[in-house]
Amino acid sequence: MEPVSFLDLAEKLILDPSADESFFRTSIGRSYYFSFHYMLKKIEEAKGYSVQVEYQPHSILLKILRTGKKSQFKAISNHLTALRDKRVDADYFLKETIDKNNAQACLKLAKYIKSSADSLVEADYLALE
Amino acid sequence: MNNSTGLQNLAVVPMLIGLATVQVPSGTMTYSNQSFHKSNVQEVVRNIARTLPNLERSSQFTFNRDVKLTNVSLDTLLNNELFTILNHTSRFFSHCEVTLENYQDPEEDFNQIKVIIGGISEDQMDSYFSFVEFATEVASNDLNEKIFFSLAA
Numbered sequence: 417m418e419p420v421s422f423l424d425l426a427e428k429l430i431l432d433p434s435a436d437e438s439f440f441r442t443s444i445g446r447s448y449y450f451s452f453h454y455m456l457k458k459i460e461e462a463k464g465y466s467v468q469v470e471y472q473p474h475s476i477l478l479k480i481l482r483t484g485k486k487s488q489f490k491a492i493s494n495h496l497t498a499l500r501d502k503r504v505d506a507d508y509f510l511k512e513t514i515d516k517n518n519a520q521a522c523l524k525l526a527k528y529i530k531s532s533a534d535s536l537v538e539a540d541y542l543a544l545e
Numbered sequence: 546m547n548n549s550t551g552l553q554n555l556a557v558v559p560m561l562i563g564l565a566t567v568q569v570p571s572g573t574m575t576y577s578n579q580s581f582h583k584s585n586v587q588e589v590v591r592n593i594a595r596t597l598p599n600l601e602r603s604s605q606f607t608f609n610r611d612v613k614l615t616n617v618s619l620d621t622l623l624n625n626e627l628f629t630i631l632n633h634t635s636r637f638f639s640h641c642e643v644t645l646e647n648y649q650d651p652e653e654d655f656n657q658i659k660v661i662i663g664g665i666s667e668d669q670m671d672s673y674f675s676f677v678e679f680a681t682e683v684a685s686n687d688l689n690e691k692i693f694f695s696l697a698a
Contacts, residue, residue: 474652482689487682491678498694501695525696
């Protein structure tokens with residue numbers, strides 16, 4: 417399965433005419449997991465091996481991204497943390513109000529991560545430690 | 546000569562301690578507002594910058610009414626990166642509200658500062674992305690691990 421399937425689903429959930437809060441909460445989760453897996457895939461494709469993320473996967477990915485020479489890596493790691501924070505709210509804190517605007521903002525963050533990641537070339541990913 | 550210098554030093558020390566005690570009771574600093582408007586950022590930053598040098602390194606730093614940044618390195622705050630970033634919000638937004646919150650990362654054993662940008666319209670999202678690129682570039686590696694920027698809910 418390709419990570420972009422999560423991004424497509426995140427958008428479909430927002431656009432669904434019957435969407436209620438559970439759709440928006442689920443969409444936020446998909447936006448985060450798309451971003452996580454998309455960045456992981458980019459790194460693994462460039463490096464040619466799998467990154468071990470069984471334990472503390474988010475932290476491991478951030479630590480790798482922060483070693484990037486290009487400024488985009490730092491911005492991406494920031495947005496990943498912001499998205500993960502929203503994902504935690506969406507999945508664990510049902511008393512918090514989550515609406516369509518929240519889900520749309522997360523989708524935009526995820527799309528920004530994708531376009532930013534795509535603007536980087538293989539050599540940029542290879543330079544990651 | 547020596548006595549005179551000593552007396553001058555003695556006179557100065559209580560004044561500095563007094564200043565610190567008044568402005569930073571119990572080694573903490575509290576702002577009563579949960580968030581502050583862009584126009585107030587400079588004043589807040591100025592107050593912090595004026596007060597922080599009087600704090601002990603081990604002091605807790607309380608920014609908001611209910612928030613304590615216990616494990617945030619004061620060195621990172623003192624080196625003005627955060628202040629520089631906050632001061633530059635006006636470069637990116639015609640209007641915004643900045644809130645600082647304590648954030649406990651589920652996967653880390655240290656607290657982070659969550660800088661929440663609110664009050665911006667949807668057509669300012671590009672400005673937000675530019676702001677984050679600027680801010681994360683300004684932040685040192687150490688600060689980058691302890692700070693992140695987020696949109697208000």
